[in-house]
Amino acid sequence: xxxxxxxxxxxxxxxxxxxxxxxxxxxxxxxxxxxxxxxxxxxxxxxxxxxxxxxxxxxxxxxxxxxxxxxxxxxxxxxxxxxxxxxxxxxxxxxxxxxxxxxxxxxxxxxxxxxxxxxxxxxxxxxxxxxxxxxxxxxxxxxxxxxxxxxxxxxxxxxxxxxxxxxxxxxxxxxxxxxxxxxxxxxxxxxxxxxxxxxxxxxxxxxxxxxxxxxxxxxxxxxxxxxxxxxxxxxxxxxxxxxxxxxxxxxxxxxxxxxxxxxxxxxxxxxxxxxxxxxxxxxxxxxxxxxxxxxxxxxxxxxxxxxxxxxxx
Amino acid sequence: xxxxxxxxxxxxxxxxxxxxxxxxxxxxxxxxxxxxxxxxxxxxxxxxxxxxxxxxxxxxxxxxxxxxxxxxxxxxxxxxxxxxxxxxxxxxxxxxxxxxxxxxxxxxxxxxxxxxxxxxxxxxxxxxxxxxxxxxxxxxxxxxxxxxxxxxxxxxxxxxxxxxxxxxxxxxxxxxxxxxxxxxxxxxxxxxxxxxxxxxxxxxxxxxxxxxxxxxxxxxxxxxxxxxxxxxxxxxxxxxxxxxxxxxxxxxxxxxxxxxxxxxxxxxxxxxxxxxxxxxxxxxxxxxxxxxxxxxxxxxxxxxxxxxxxxxxxxxxxxxxxxxxxxxxxxxxxxxxxxxxxxxxxxxxxxxxxxxxxxxxxxxxxxxxxxxxxxxxxxxxxxxxxxxxxxxxxxxxxxxxxxxxxxxxxxxxxxxxxxxxxxxxxxxxxxxxxxxxxxxxxxxxxxxxxxxxxxxxxxxxxxxxxxxxxxxxxxxxxxxxxxxxxxxxxxxxxxxxxxxxxxxxxxxxxxxxxxxxxxxxxxxxxxxxxxxxxxxxxxxxxxxxxxxxxxxxxxxxxxxxxxxxxxxxxxxxxxxxxxxxxxxxxxxxxxxxxxxxxxxxxxxxxxxxxxxxxxxxxxxxxxx
Numbered sequence: 001x002x003x004x005x006x007x008x009x010x011x012x013x014x015x016x017x018x019x020x021x022x023x024x025x026x027x028x029x030x031x032x033x034x035x036x037x038x039x040x041x042x043x044x045x046x047x048x049x050x051x052x053x054x055x056x057x058x059x060x061x062x063x064x065x066x067x068x069x070x071x072x073x074x075x076x077x078x079x080x081x082x083x084x085x086x087x088x089x090x091x092x093x094x095x096x097x098x099x100x101x102x103x104x105x106x107x108x109x110x111x112x113x114x115x116x117x118x119x120x121x122x123x124x125x126x127x128x129x130x131x132x133x134x135x136x137x138x139x140x141x142x143x144x145x146x147x148x149x150x151x152x153x154x155x156x157x158x159x160x161x162x163x164x165x166x167x168x169x170x171x172x173x174x175x176x177x178x179x180x181x182x183x184x185x186x187x188x189x190x191x192x193x194x195x196x197x198x199x200x201x202x203x204x205x206x207x208x209x210x211x212x213x214x215x216x217x218x219x220x221x222x223x224x225x226x227x228x229x230x231x232x233x234x235x236x237x238x239x240x241x242x243x244x245x246x247x248x249x250x251x252x253x254x255x256x257x258x259x260x261x262x263x264x265x266x267x268x269x270x271x272x273x274x275x276x277x278x279x280x281x282x283x284x285x286x287x288x289x290x291x292x293x294x295x296x297x298x299x300x301x302x303x304x305x306x307x308x309x310x311x312x313x
Numbered sequence: 314x315x316x317x318x319x320x321x322x323x324x325x326x327x328x329x330x331x332x333x334x335x336x337x338x339x340x341x342x343x344x345x346x347x348x349x350x351x352x353x354x355x356x357x358x359x360x361x362x363x364x365x366x367x368x369x370x371x372x373x374x375x376x377x378x379x380x381x382x383x384x385x386x387x388x389x390x391x392x393x394x395x396x397x398x399x400x401x402x403x404x405x406x407x408x409x410x411x412x413x414x415x416x417x418x419x420x421x422x423x424x425x426x427x428x429x430x431x432x433x434x435x436x437x438x439x440x441x442x443x444x445x446x447x448x449x450x451x452x453x454x455x456x457x458x459x460x461x462x463x464x465x466x467x468x469x470x471x472x473x474x475x476x477x478x479x480x481x482x483x484x485x486x487x488x489x490x491x492x493x494x495x496x497x498x499x500x501x502x503x504x505x506x507x508x509x510x511x512x513x514x515x516x517x518x519x520x521x522x523x524x525x526x527x528x529x530x531x532x533x534x535x536x537x538x539x540x541x542x543x544x545x546x547x548x549x550x551x552x553x554x555x556x557x558x559x560x561x562x563x564x565x566x567x568x569x570x571x572x573x574x575x576x577x578x579x580x581x582x583x584x585x586x587x588x589x590x591x592x593x594x595x596x597x598x599x600x601x602x603x604x605x606x607x608x609x610x611x612x613x614x615x616x617x618x619x620x621x622x623x624x625x626x627x628x629x630x631x632x633x634x635x636x637x638x639x640x641x642x643x644x645x646x647x648x649x650x651x652x653x654x655x656x657x658x659x660x661x662x663x664x665x666x667x668x669x670x671x672x673x674x675x676x677x678x679x680x681x682x683x684x685x686x687x688x689x690x691x692x693x694x695x696x697x698x699x700x701x702x703x704x705x706x707x708x709x710x711x712x713x714x715x716x717x718x719x720x721x722x723x724x725x726x727x728x729x730x731x732x733x734x735x736x737x738x739x740x741x742x743x744x745x746x747x748x749x750x751x752x753x754x755x756x757x758x759x760x761x762x763x764x765x766x767x768x769x770x771x772x773x774x775x776x777x778x779x780x781x782x783x784x785x786x787x788x789x790x791x792x793x794x795x796x797x798x799x800x801x802x803x804x805x806x807x808x809x810x811x812x813x814x815x816x817x818x819x820x821x822x823x824x825x826x827x828x829x830x831x832x833x834x835x836x837x838x839x840x841x842x843x844x845x846x847x848x849x850x851x852x853x854x855x856x857x858x859x860x861x862x863x864x865x866x867x868x869x870x871x872x873x874x875x876x877x878x879x880x881x882x883x884x885x886x887x888x889x890x891x892x893x894x895x896x897x898x899x900x901x902x903x904x905x906x907x908x909x910x911x912x913x914x915x916x917x918x919x920x921x922x923x924x925x926x927x928x929x930x931x932x933x934x935x936x937x
Contacts, residue, residue: 015444023448027456124695141529141587142580143536145543149562149576157565211736214692219751219802220724232741244446251451255540259562270544273455281456285448292447308786309740 008300012293016286020072023285024065027278034276038081055081068282077283082275087283091265095287097167098257098264100177102249104185109192110242116193117200117238122227124205136198140191144252148187148259155183165261184260188252192245199241203234235306243299250288332521335596342592348585356403365393367400367552376568385574389560394571397552398578404553405535405582408469412534413527415473420480421523425511427481428488438485442478450475450537458546468547472537476530483526484519491518521597528590532583539579554579629663629861629868639810639842640689641665641705647684647866650696659684659699660866666859668809671836671843673853673874675889676863682846683732685863686814689844690729691719707809724755728803728841730813730832734795734820738787744798745783748805756806770801774831793824797831804835810842811835817852829855850893854878862886 034057035048052058056067071078077087120129139147156164162183168176207213207230216229257266265284272280336342355362365383374387385394427438454471461467491497492515500510541547542555543562554575561572627644635641647659659681666672674682688699689706704711707726711719723729731737739747745767752763764783771779774797787795796816803811813832817825833856836843847853853860853874860877862869862885870883881887 015447018444019448023453023456026453027460137587137591138584141532141536141583143533143540143583145540146536146558146576146580146583149558149572153565153569153572157569209694211731211733212739214687215729215731215737215799215802216739216747217692217720218690218723218727218729220720220722220755220806221751222754225750225754229739229742233739247447247449251449254449254451254455255543258544269452269455270546273459273546276459278456278459281452281459285452285456288449288452289447292449296447307741309788 004304005301008297012297016289016293019289020069020282020286021065023282024068027282028061028064034081034278038276068279072286077286078279080272080277080280082272082277082280087279090268090280091283091287094263094265094268097262098250098253098266099291100170101181101184101188101257101262101264102246102253104181105189105192105249106242106246108185108189109196109245112189113193113196114200114238116197118204118227118231120197121201121204121208121230121234124201129201132194132197132201135194139194142191143255144188144191145255145259147190148184148256151183151187152259165259167260167262180260181262184253184256184262187256187259188249192249195245196238196241200234200238203237204230207233232306236303239299239302239306243295246295247292250291332593332597336589336593339592339596341588342596345585345589345592348581349589352402352582352585353406355399356406359399359403363393363396363399365396367397368392376564376571386570388557388571389564389568392552394557394574397557398554398574400552401554401557401575401578404465404551405538405579408465408472408538409531409534411466411469412473412476412538413530415470416476416480416530417523417527419474420477421484421519423477424481424484425488425515425519428485429492429507429511429515435485438481442481445475445478448475451540454537454541455544455546458541465547465551468541469534469538472534476534479526479530480523483522487519487522488515491515521593525590525594525597528586528593532586532590535579535583535586627661627663629871631663631665632859633665633667635665635703635705635710636708637667638665638705639668639670639707640844641703642685642689643702643704645685645688645699645701645704647681647688647693647697647699650698658866659688662863662866662868664861664868664871665705666810666842666844668842669836669840671833671845671856671858673857673860674844674846674863675848675850675853675860676869677848677889679865680863681866682848682863683814684866686729686812686844686846689812690723690727692723692729724751724806724808726809728806728808728811730796730800730803730811730816732815732818734792734799735787737799738790738795740787742786743783744785744787744790748783748798748802751802752805766805767801770805771798773835774798774801775827776801792820793828796820796824796828800828800831800835804839804841807839808841810844813843813845815846815848818848832856848893850878850890862889 033048033052034055035043035051039047039051049058056064068078075088077091079085080087080090116128116132120126120132123129152164155161162179166180168180170177210233213226213229216226221229253264254266254269256262257264258270261267265288269281269284271277272284337346369392371387371391371393373391374383374393375391376389377383377387377391379386383393383395385398388394388397423438427435450472453475454468457471458468488511497510497514500514505513538547539553539555539558542553543559545556545559547553557575558572558579561568561570561575565572631638631641631643633641642665643663644661645659645663646657646661648655648657658679662681662685664672664674674685676682684693684697684699687693687697688701689704691711693699701712706722711722714722738744742750745764748767748770749758749760749763752758752766753760756763758766767783768779771782776782776794776797782790782794782798790798796819800816803813811832816832817828820828829852832843832845835841836856843856845852845857857874859872860874861871862877862883864885869885870877870881872882877886878890881890
């Protein structure tokens with residue numbers, strides 16, 4: 001188990017390093033002159049040169065890369081090119097909002113998707129199964145921001161059940177906070193719910209067609225114990241898809257936050273992109289990938305716990 | 314991490330041309346295809362269809378209501394909404410096409426190489442694909458946007474790169490599933506180069522899944538593209554749907570229609586692509602209908618109420634009074650639902666077993682032996698159903714029992730030993746759990762009692778180190794050990810009937826005799842009736858009192874074992890015995906000998922494998 005854990009940690013670190021390097025190159029190699037974007041087209045060459053010196057882009061790419069990487073290893077994400085504040089600090093301010101929306105979405109997807117998937121999987125070809133299937137086809141394809149707009153129009157603008165936009169800190173008011181993230185979380189989760197439901201349904205049907213399920217039934221086990229065996233054997237597929245959804249939800253959150261005016265990393269990413277604030281964008285990428293690596297790590301541990309065969313590998 | 318979304322697509326049913334027609338025959342397929350044709354036409358003829366210049370600003374038109382000249386009115390700055398929608402179609406489609414071309418160009422060749430060459434190529438490809446899937450694409454797109462000055466084409470190419478893993482996985486898994494097929498081997502042996510084999514033989518298998526995947530990818534690319542435009546990125550002066558949605562969003566309280574039109578256009582196009590992809594997948598993959606429970610019930614009700622003469626012809630005979638028999642089947646019929654309607658695989662058989670008697674059921678593959686056994690247990694696969702005039706178990710007519718009461722017989726009255734030991738133990742639970750669970754829940758033992766019984770049983774079936782085996786998982790056991798564990802499980806409830814479905818077929822020859830001997834000992838010790846299904850007359854000669862010979866779903870003959878060997882009444886039995894005792898007792902040999910003779914048997918076999926494939930096919934549908 002220890003070597004298994006260590007291996008996972010090392011592969012996570014390698015992934016992180018590779019993504020960081022690739023993104024750095026992508027961000028720096030393609031950029032002709034970052035100061036132009038930062039200062040606008042009216043900038044004088046002198047102002048440009050001064051800024052380039054200040055942010056260090058007048059040095060060779062390799063030097064900048066190693067400086068960024070060594071700082072990164074010390075937990076320093078650099079300073080913003082726009083407001084010269086530490087990147088890490090600014091992200092840390094915005095991240096809790098995004099994470100709370102994404103976490104609520106993941107919980108919604110796991111609970112609702114799991115329930116629907118089990119119901120559909122245990123009773124294939126019934127109405128609930130058909131609803132899950134049709135839902136999975138269409139709802140998964142529709143982008144989260146599209147769903148978000150429909151929800152805003154329906155529940156916030158027309159029915160006025162929820163505030164259309166804005167964020168309430170959980171410290172201020174818990175019900176207010178819940179109200180402010182309900183619609184965004186649903187918008188994000190809808191596709192994931194049907195996807196998880198469909199995957200779990202398929203996994204259950206697949207497990208149910210295995211020889212050992214017949215043998216278990218031949219022992220006279222009551223139905224609920226049969227369901228336990230089915231669930232245990234279909235869990236790995238669903239856990240994997242749940243972890244995969246996490247990345248998708250982070251991506252989706254960037255636009256959905258914009259629609260609901262949530263002060264998460266979405267608006268920060270967008271404004272940094274428009275300002276050409278590369279250190280900020282790199283910092284956001286690295287931090288989200290760290291979360292993805294952590295989620296995948298937890299997934300592997302869980303899978304090892306659920307599936308005895310994965311443990312020995 | 315693996316993506317179950319795109320893996321394992323079943324392409325067995327692909328026949329060119331016909332798939333397209335079958336698609337159009339389905340309402341969902343026809344409608345979604347029609348919508349997409351319309352969208353494509355609008356995009357191609359945008360120039361002529363659009364009534365106005367999409368970027369021409371007419372201040373008097375600002376937020377104008379629909380009028381004959383401007384059917385959808387004007388937007389906030391005074392541009393014609395309909396013209397912008399029409400031009401937006403062109404942009405949307407162009408972007409999606411660009412993304413797909415890039416994704417296919419990157420994903421398919423690399424997937425082919427990874428799947429076919431394996432080794433390091435596969436590991437690197439899979440790693441890169443996994444890495445791409447663990448990066449939130451939208452953030453990278455925003456980085457690219459920051460650098461590329463919002464160039465639409467560069468952004469779409471980037472989206473294509475992020476879509477490539479879908480194609481990579483799909484191609485790779487398809488290639489993995491066909492690379493060891495006989496025809497690919499043959500091509501390799503005949504000296505074709507790897508590139509020729511991939512280009513000629515393998516890529517053919519990947520066509521259909523790629524088209525399906527492209528329908529879904531197109532939808533996702535459109536979604537991301539619109540999302541970017543919604544953020545004000547990659548739009549430029551071009552009238553994209555996403556940009557229009559953003560404008561509409563800002564004024565949704567005053568002019569909700571400005572948000573409605575582009576949202577509808579995007580939503581309908583994406584939904585049509587998704588439905589088309591999913592219908593195409595449905596049409597292409599081979600599917601057997603799996604009957605829902607209520608449908609199965611009504612089917613069996615239907616057939617039991619059928620006039621008696623239709624189902625009265627039965628083969629076989631009875632030698633004991635029903636209430637004194639261990640098991641008695643009267644006119645058992647087994648049906649399977651297949652794509653081409655129900656197929657009867659057991660055509661009304663009648664047989665019985667006395668308590669303490671050993672009955673052999675002999676026949677080649679597809680003769681209906683296993684189906685007979687599963688009907689006794691009431692454990693037919695989902696697409697199967699049976700009818701019988703009566704089934705007596707332990708002197709009780711069980712056809713009159715409800716579902717739950719019938720299930721209660723399992724574990725108490727009947728024990729079951731399966732054919733293939735390695736696939737009949739639940740891989741996720743320890744042996745100990747699988748042995749004690751029924752003892753505790755069915756036989757109401759305490760934890761310690763159940764554990765003691767399980768250990769005693771393991772010891773009884775000849776497991777050397779029962780305590781260690783209790784703690785192990787199925788994958789840690791050998792086939793012989795697993796079969797002993799399964800036998801222990803089957804008899805731990807002290808059933809009066811033990812049903813063994815080819816209990817030795819999957820075992821090594823050396824272990825076969827031991828397991829057979831064990832079954833015989835246990836049968837005597839517990840005075841159980843033993844029904845042993847086999848294709849091997851050696852087994853019959855060893856332990857059976859009486860023999861049922863089955864062929865093509867009917868009983869060929871029933872008799873005492875000695876009589877069957879010395880004076881078989883049927884020519885078929887004689888042949889079977891000859892084939893078996895010549896030492897040519899392999900299944901393949903038997904099957905080959907009688908393949909031609911038993912045409913109905915072939916149909917049975919097909920129905921059976923179709924039934925087995927049913928749940929599988931269900932899973933192998935193409936999604937996102």
